[in-house]
Amino acid sequence: MNPRRIRDNIWAVGTIDWDRRLFDDLIPLPEGTSYNSYLLKGSEKTALIDGVDPAVEQVLLDNLRSLGVEKLDYIISNHAEQDHSGAIPAVLEAWPESMVVTNPRCAGMLTDHLHLPEERFILKDDGETLSLGDWTLQFFLAPFVHWPETQFTWLTEEKILFTGDFLGSHQATSDLFVRDEAGTLFGAKRYYAEIMMPYRKKFPKYLDRIDGLAPEIIATTHGPIYDRPASILEAYREWSSDEVKNEAVVAYVSMHDTTAKMAGHLINALIDRGVRVKVHNLTGVDVGELAIDLVDAATVVWASPIVGVGPHPNAAYAAFLANVLKPKVKYTAVIGSYGWGGKMVEQLLGLLKNLKVEVLDPVMVKGFPREEDFASLDGLADTIAGKHRAEGLL
Amino acid sequence: MHKWICMACDYIYDPEAGDPDSGIPPGTPFEDIPADWICPNCGVGKDLFEPYG
Ligand SMILES: [Fe+2]
Ligand SMILES: [Fe+2]
Numbered sequence: 507m508n509p510r511r512i513r514d515n516i517w518a519v520g521t522i523d524w525d526r527r528l529f530d531d532l533i534p535l536p537e538g539t540s541y542n543s544y545l546l547k548g549s550e551k552t553a554l555i556d557g558v559d560p561a562v563e564q565v566l567l568d569n570l571r572s573l574g575v576e577k578l579d580y581i582i583s584n585h586a587e588q589d590h591s592g593a594i595p596a597v598l599e600a601w602p603e604s605m606v607v608t609n610p611r612c613a614g615m616l617t618d619h620l621h622l623p624e625e626r627f628i629l630k631d632d633g634e635t636l637s638l639g640d641w642t643l644q645f646f647l648a649p650f651v652h653w654p655e656t657q658f659t660w661l662t663e664e665k666i667l668f669t670g671d672f673l674g675s676h677q678a679t680s681d682l683f684v685r686d687e688a689g690t691l692f693g694a695k696r697y698y699a700e701i702m703m704p705y706r707k708k709f710p711k712y713l714d715r716i717d718g719l720a721p722e723i724i725a726t727t728h729g730p731i732y733d734r735p736a737s738i739l740e741a742y743r744e745w746s747s748d749e750v751k752n753e754a755v756v757a758y759v760s761m762h763d764t765t766a767k768m769a770g771h772l773i774n775a776l777i778d779r780g781v782r783v784k785v786h787n788l789t790g791v792d793v794g795e796l797a798i799d800l801v802d803a804a805t806v807v808w809a810s811p812i813v814g815v816g817p818h819p820n821a822a823y824a825a826f827l828a829n830v831l832k833p834k835v836k837y838t839a840v841i842g843s844y845g846w847g848g849k850m851v852e853q854l855l856g857l858l859k860n861l862k863v864e865v866l867d868p869v870m871v872k873g874f875p876r877e878e879d880f881a882s883l884d885g886l887a888d889t890i891a892g893k894h895r896a897e898g899l900l
Numbered sequence: 901m902h903k904w905i906c907m908a909c910d911y912i913y914d915p916e917a918g919d920p921d922s923g924i925p926p927g928t929p930f931e932d933i934p935a936d937w938i939c940p941n942c943g944v945g946k947d948l949f950e951p952y953g
């Protein structure tokens with residue numbers, strides 16, 4: 507990607523990764539992603555905000571050279587993770603006078619991960635500033651979006667906020683600014699669900715701080731730039747709030763179609779009662795989409811056969827992942843079929859200790875479900891609909 | 901005495917209660933907890949706690 511002008515003397519110099527299909531070796535990226543980096547040419551000093559993934563660092567270096575950057579004064583690091591910091595060593599080498607500007611915790615993590623020399627750092631704490639001549643940068647600590655060292659950088663005079671991963675979107679697009687808003691928001695939800703959701707309780711405070719700044723532009727490290735930031739801020743407000751929706755995720759896996767029949771019956775019963783259902787077959791599931799559906803759901807039902815004496819490993823994997831992501835889901839239940847016995851219910855629920863959920867009665871069936879078993883699934887659907895109604899969701 | 905919250909997992913250290921399972925008796929201010937203490941919920945160090953409330 508060639509440099510693209512955002513405003514006078516402000517450039518996007520990062521890269522678009524059209525081909526990337528998996529992030530963190532975990533979350534599929536059907537729309538690719540980007541690693542954004544920004545160049546600010548102040549009247550006195552030139553600063554780079556964040557780097558790119560080391561695999562594409564040459565693009566960043568070429569972009570800086572093509573913009574005639576002879577002297578680079580500062581590399582602002584908002585986040586020490588390698589997809590944004592990995593190119594910093596190459597930039598430090600190419601511009602030997604440049605200094606990394608960041609908060610002490612981030613400096614420590616950059617040193618841990620990239621072995622950067624101590625003498626290349628300028629440390630700035632919360633609220634401190636850095637002059638580029640006609641422009642002033644101000645730094646705000648925002649820990650755990652999504653690592654402990656994360657911060658925002660505020661270009662005061664231009665009202666541009668650089669938020670690192672926060673509000674970012676997994677979307678490779680030729681649009682410099684968001685023009686496919688629905689696509690960007692979906693990519694942002696994928697990103698939020700995988701890495702931001704566990705820390706959501708801190709976000710209202712950060713969103714308040716951003717509202718106070720009233721940025722005209724929000725430039726993140728992934729996805730297009732928000733030149734109308736209201737909608738992404740509103741989306742983060744909603745996702746990170748404690749409000750759930752009238753949605754039940756039914757995550758199922760089945761070996762001989764027995765558990766699938768039970769899940770299917772429950773899904774229909776929930777739909778009949780007015781509950782929106784998000785269905786995921788855990789075999790070959792896009793875990794990013796599962797995570798997206800966990801963002802808003804009031805209820806999650808786990809449907810698995812007993813394999814040996816425990817849950818199907820695909821169900822255990824999904825439950826383990828949900829426990830890491832800590833969605834705000836309020837109710838959960840386990841259903842499934844077994845041949846001779848086992849402790850699947852206890853084991854699956856044991857994987858969900860981080861979730862603040864009310865556990866609804868399980869429906870476990872020996873063999874293929876009989877009429878009374880389907881009636882029990884109807885009963886579970888009644889219970890779920892009743893809970894949603896009591897929450898005012900239905 | 902001030903409460904402290906784990907930034908990684910939202911566990912709240914209440915000095916009134918201490919953390920007896922990790923050998924921190926009730927009534928121990930956060931500042932007096934040994935430096936090698938870790939969050940009993942998620943395992944991160946004292947440096948990732950911040951004052952709460
Ligand atoms: Fe990150
Ligand atoms: Fe990132």
Ligand SMILES: [Zn+2]
Pocket residue numbers: 906907908909910911939940941942943944
């Ligand atoms: Zn913790």
